[in-house]
Each structure stands twice: as C-alpha cells, then as structure tokens.
Amino acid sequence: MSEQQLPDGEYTLNVVDIGIDTHQEPVAFLREDSHVCSAEGFSANTRIELTAGSHRILATLNIVDRSLLPQGHVGLSKIAMAQLDAEPGEVVTIGHAPVLESLAALRKKIYGGVLSDNELNAIIGDISSHQYRDIEIASFLSVCAGNRLNTAEIVSLTNAMVHSGKRLNWPGHDKVFDKHCIGGVPGYRTTPLVVSIVSAAGHLMPKTSSRAITSPAGTADTMDTLTQVNLHLEEIRQVVNTTGACLVWGGAVNLSPADDLMIRIEHALDIDGEGQLVASVLSKKIAAGSTHVLIDIPVGETVKVRSQAAGRRLAALFVKVGQACGITVRCVLTDGSRPVGHGIGPVEEARDLLAVLQCQPGAPRDLRERSLALAAQLLDFAEGGGLTAAREKAVAILESGDAWQQFQRIIQAQGGLKPLPEAGFQYQQPAGVCGRIAAIDNRRLARLAKLAGAPFSPSAGLRLNVNVGDRVEPDTVLFSLFSETRGEQHYALEYYAGNRDMFRLQAAQEGESP
C-alpha cells in the first residue's frame, strides 16, 4: 500500500519498525522525498501526530535518506511503536501536531507567573500522555526548581500527578502507613528494614518505591536485586493482603506516571527541585492509598538539604501540602553528614540489609540503629505511647527474628529471593597515607558509585571499609569498587584520581595514640 492523502489534509502510510531505540521520546522517520513532507511542509524536528486505530501519539520527525525506508512508509522508533501499539505494516494516519494549549501555561511559568490548578492539570495531563517533547519537560522542571513553585502550586501539582495515573485503595484499613527518605546519603537503605519491622507489628505498609533519580540506588533498585519488584496492581493487592506489606517499584503500576516521565529528564539534568520533590513524593504516596506518611530528611553539608533551617522549611512544606491533599505527614530531620552502612549501589546495599535483618555480627551498626529509630517513629505514629516504648518494640521485633521472617514472607509473596550477583570487575583502593578520616563528601562518593555503573548495573558500586573518625594507614583499604564493565571501572577510578579529597584526612598528630 502506498501513501494516500485523505480529504482533510491528513495522510496514511504503512508502519515500519525502524529498529532504533530513542529512549522515551517518540521519533518518526519519513523519507526526504515523501509526498507528505512536501505537501505538509514537514522538516526535521517538526512535531507530527500519528493515529493508528484508537491510539494517537505525537512524535518528533527525523528525515531519512531514500535507502532507509520504502516509499509510502513511516519508520517509528521503539517507544513510538510501543505507544502507538502498532504492528509493522499497519496503516497510520499522519498530520500536523495540534497546538498544545498547555504550552501557554508552561510559558507563563517560564516568565515567572503563578499557575492555577487547571493549568498544572493541563501540563501534567499532556506530559503523562506523552505529548511533551523532552525539551519542554526540561523547561518545565527547570523553571519549577529553586523554590519557584508556591505552596498552592505544589498542592495542585501533587493532585494533578495523582490524577494522571491509577490509584490504590485498601478497604477495611483506616490507617495505611508509608515512609520516604529524601536521600542524598549513600548507603542509607532503611526502607526494607522499616517496612519489615512495622508490618511485623501488624500495621499496613504497602510500600511502592522509586528508582534512583540522582543517587547510585533507589529502594526499588536495591529490592530489584533481591526479588521481583515490577508487580501489577492485582499482584500488589495480593502481596499486601497476604503479608500486610510490599516492597515494589511504583513505576510498574502506573501510579503518578507523569512523575516517571519527569524523573527521566531530572536524572539527565541532574536536578531535583523542592516543589517537584514534594509533589513527586506525596503524589506517589496518595496514589498508593497511604494515609500516614513519615518523611526522613537527612541534613548535612554534602546532601540535598544542607542546614537544619532548610530541613525545617522542607518539613513544614511536606506537612502543609500533605494536609491540603488529605493525608497526615510527619517529618524527621536526621544526620546526613556521613555515609550510612557499608555498601553503596543496589547489590551492595542489599547485602547490608540482609546482614541487619539476620542480626549478623558484621552488620553495619549505623544502618541498624537508624532503621530502628525510623521504625520507632512509625510505631509511635501508629500506636501512640511515645518513642521510647516504640523503639523497644522495634528492637524486640528485629532481635527476635520477626522482622527477618516478615521480610522473607514479603519476598516470597513477590516471587522469591534472587541470588545476588558478583561484579565482574573489582578494585581495592588503599588510603596511600596515614591519618584520620575527618569527613567524607557524600555527593562525590555517590558520583563515584554512579560512574562505576550504579544503579543501571546492579552489582556496580562501592563497599566502604572506613567511615568518618576512622584512622587509616597507607595500606588501609578505603573502599572496594565494583563494576560490570572495564570501561566503567576505568572511568570511575579516573574520577577518583582527580577527587581523592572526597575522603578528607587529618594528618595523625604527633603523640596521638593510634
């Protein structure tokens, strides 16, 4: 079948899977001599609309040489094939993309305007239906970062993100608990521990987590190395009904899908704006049916939140937006001055989790203590009675093995425990000098783990052998570096060579005892 013009200025062509993975932005490919190009004035980068059956997408046009496509055909990138739900050879209709009305609202925000509920709904609706180009999403995120959203806008954004996707609800439960950590502290993987303890105490905790945005691992990345996390809605319901909890990836169940599309660009730009952060976190919680949410805000010089004052401001914002959206939020400010645990990266963090749950002697004590403190906050939130009693209860649940039993039940319900892979390339970094570790730069340590391949390569990352306060000799190993490819190992070590001061060492004082 060949290219045909329809009466109303649209054209039909046959689909070819052109075999190109353009990541999330749908791209359509037309021949330079295609009739539709000259008739419609299409050129490279034109936005076009494609319709196949009941599916309709917008795509960016690339123009290709004659050798790449037969006449009368349009090539689609992999994401465009998937979104249009098209089969090779299927007939699609092509026309100019309509003017997206919500782009006027985006421009209003670019120029410093305040957006209404309707305007934010329109933007988020268009993003979640894949109508925005990457440059438009980048523009939106950039002008919303840096405290440029007021509280009403953040509330609107949160609600719009909730409405953009599916919602879970938990009939028969009037309190549904959740926790979230703002992140920025490498290795601080408490969620699976807290969920195990709190749900072992009988409280509902259906936990959906995100993957890393700018860090070497998110809880979903870590859990992915231990079990199945891409569960459907029905499967999640079943896991939660069986065990009282789950530890799954939120993206697979289409909760707040706009958020996932935005996170991809936040990741590429390495930004994480405050309003966007609050809306992203709370929209996932609300969509997951939570009623009571604990937010953990680490504060430190080299994490996202750098001062107690900034932490309190963010905490107040979380509580206020939560209230406006109908949920109860409690925030705790925690120590973000140093890494927590030994492992950094999905698999290495999973090893730490298992060690704490199994009460192994070598388990990282800081990770254990801080998970207990957070679990105590949630138990107090759920039961009242004060933090001291709640902490005692948390310790008892962990030490009795109940938490480990409960973790295994959850893993079992999600599909069973996977063996943890070993990284193909390992390297031990000696200190090279004598001294005491005065500080560790969380940000650069995280970057080192990312350059080693985390989180995309699950076994990539670091294992810290030292932490702040430790004395080192020249041959003391600072960390082991794990990579799945030689290129990444090379790249990470090159970065470390230029950033050795991420471990700040104080020279050993004369006469100081070792």
Add this chain to the structure above:
Amino acid sequence: MSEQQLPDGEYTLNVVDIGIDTHQEPVAFLREDSHVCSAEGFSANTRIELTAGSHRILATLNIVDRSLLPQGHVGLSKIAMAQLDAEPGEVVTIGHAPVLESLAALRKKIYGGVLSDNELNAIIGDISSHQYRDIEIASFLSVCAGNRLNTAEIVSLTNAMVHSGKRLNWPGHDKVFDKHCIGGVPGYRTTPLVVSIVSAAGHLMPKTSSRAITSPAGTADTMDTLTQVNLHLEEIRQVVNTTGACLVWGGAVNLSPADDLMIRIEHALDIDGEGQLVASVLSKKIAAGSTHVLIDIPVGETVKVRSQAAGRRLAALFVKVGQACGITVRCVLTDGSRPVGHGIGPVEEARDLLAVLQCQPGAPRDLRERSLALAAQLLDFAEGGGLTAAREKAVAILESGDAWQQFQRIIQAQGGLKPLPEAGFQYQQPAGVCGRIAAIDNRRLARLAKLAGAPFSPSAGLRLNVNVGDRVEPDTVLFSLFSETRGEQHYALEYYAGNRDMFRLQAAQEGESP
C-alpha cells in the same frame, strides 16, 4: 576494519553516514550487540565522545537493530557527520563523554544562583562547541527567561556570546551604525528601508540580521527572497566597502554562533527572555563591529513589550548593557498596537519594501512613515542637528530615489535581485459581517501567518486588506492567505476559524455615517 579496543578504555569504529537528519542535535547510532556498548555500559541516551583526527564531538546515543549497521561501525546523523567533518569509512574513536564542568553552573542558575563571568563564559563556550544537549540548552534558556538574569549577568552573557564567534571590524570608520527592532509587530519590516536611507547619506551601516525566532519573518528571511544573504566574511567586507552597507544574514558569518544554537531552542519553546534578548541583540551588533546602535521597541497589548513602563525598563537595560560592553545605544519606543504594512511573511513583506522604495502610489503609508522616523533617529544620532532636520533629510533621500538607488547597489553587490515567487495556494478571507475594525491581535495574526508556512516557506503568509479603524462589509476581504502547500493552508484556515476574533469588530452604530 572491525571494532578495536584501545589500551585506555576507548574504542575505534568505522563511520557510516546513516542518512538521518536529526536537526541540530548530533546523534550516534550503535548496534545493540556492539562490543563497545556492553564493555562501556552504553545505552540509549548515553552521552558519548567521538574523535576523528583533530575533530571531537559529543553525541547522544541511539541503539539500533543489527540490520541497520554492519559490525564494527558507528552510524552518524547528518549534523554529527558535519561537525566531526568525517568521511564515510573513516576511523573514529569512541568513549564516555567527559563530565561537562559548566553543567554545575547551569544547575546553580536553575537553583536561583547568580552566575559569574567565568561561569557564563564556560556555558556559552560549551554551547557554541555543540557540547550541550537540547534539553540542557532548553533548561538554560528557561531559567534565564523572566528577568532571572541581573545586569552583570547580561553583560557577561553578551561578552561571552561575542567571544564565542568571529568579529568584524571596519578600519578607518570611527562610527559604525546599526539598528534593531524587538519585533512582535507583523509586517513591520523597516530595516532595509532605514539602511538604504542612512547609508545613502554616507553613514556606514553593515547590517547583519537574524531569521525569525517566533515571528512569521525576520529581516534575513525577507532579504533572502530578494537577494543572496548567506555571505562569507570576505564577501560582506567587499559589499560594505563598495556600498557603505549590507543586508545579510548574521548566522552565515559565525558572529555569536552560540546565539544561533540557542535561538533554535527558543524557537521550539516559543520563548524569548529579556536578558537573553538583550545579549542576543547586542552580541550580534558588537561582533559585527557596530559602535552606535538604535533599538526600536514597539509597545502594545499584543506584542512582546506590553506597557510603556516595561518598554522603558528594557530600553534602560539595553543602554546600560551596551555601555558596559563599550558601545552607544539609543532606544525608541514605538506604536505596537497594530500591524504595519500590508504584507506578512518573507515575500509579502518584500513586496511592501519595494513599493515604498519605488514610491509607488499603493505603497503602505504607515511602513513608509515609520521607516522615515527611524532613519531620522539614526541621522540625528550620526550628525546631530535635531530630529526635524534629520527627518527632512530622510524624506528627501527617499523621494529623490536615492534610497532606491542605494538599495539596488546593495542588492547588486550581494548578488543581484531575485524574482519574488508566487504562492501556490491562495485564499481570500471575507469579513462575513458589517462593522468597524476596533483591534487586531498581532500575536494571533502572526501565528496565522506561521501556520500558513511562514517563514520556512518564503511565499507563505498574509496580505492584509484592512487595518484598525477600517469599516468592513460582509464581502470585504480581510486578508489574502498564501501557502505553498495545501496542508498548511488547511491548517491555517482551521486556526482562523477558531480565532476569528483576532479581528475585533465593533458593530456599525445606527445612524453612523459609513
């Protein structure tokens, strides 16, 4: 030759021109089973560095099926081929893209920070050497829009943009004149008229113009329909030495190349921020060697500058930044409340220009009057003596035919007059009702001309048969619409059907005389 790993973690592959036009963002294509992909951890959207001889580029990776590329080869998009200056079959080296230090400065600006001279230099340097992705340029432009650059930043940005490209100088001339209009008024194409008059009076006016950013035509688009505008530096020098002026496109001579790369994204996002605007305009003028610049700022409800106060603020900014950059700037606020001239779009505006220069009886009077007023400003700027005398001189130069002679000399020196093309599709829009035209929405009128295909299709656009204040009958033609394709005509008329109130009509009052 096949894929080879070099000792330092880089790989060599042979180049294939994959025949895909991805517009300005360089894209590289690797097979999914390519050794370099698995060894280096490359996936779709990874940023990679390619080196061929002395050329080095960054590109975004797309992963392709085996059928599209032979083993050991890397496909390059057209812009990547051009930037790398690579021949098919040539050997290129591939590795991870280095961390771009200037992205830290971009993030600082995203979070509301103030950028230093060095930081803006680094950003503009990386943009002009094609190291930024489109999403990064979009982010930078978005967070600089809406008065988010202070004066010092705009000065730094202007200087950085000047330094990013070539510079012209005019030995033997201590005053070099230029003019620029902020735009937003459809049909307001005074530059070629002003340049002809002022240079006929003996003042040096080497005019480099831009193409349209968000309007249906820029001066370069209009001049392109009349003569050659893509001149090399040496050719421009020759035209100016021969005639005392030129009317060329600035982009072809690599003046402020970063600006051209940013304008492409501004165009796609349909934004035009104030600081960016001042830096863009002044950097082109400074790079072109101008010493005295007249800035025309139209003010009206439906143009870029909406109030006298905003106009004065922008004027003050232009003067201040100009001064800091070492040039003299004069600004005039003009009437932006209604379209000027009859034609909108490159060719239709060219017809108006010729009519005014040739003193034809049907020439648009408003275009003539306003060009004379601007020419008078420049003559006064150059010679002193007051605006009244200057205007008389401008009128004399136009009416004597000297301006038309001078225009022809310039055109001749640039390569001769081209015949103006006729649009293939024409449509006359009747008013449909009785009344008086109370207002015309410049913004929507411009969009109508753009939907008809302007400026990419030069003969596309509008010819207005009426303007504000005119009385119309149902069969009075409001405008003729010109398109080069049926699709664009259809698309534009569909937009007009939904936006008839871009012509605001007052019903004829009973007893009112016609």
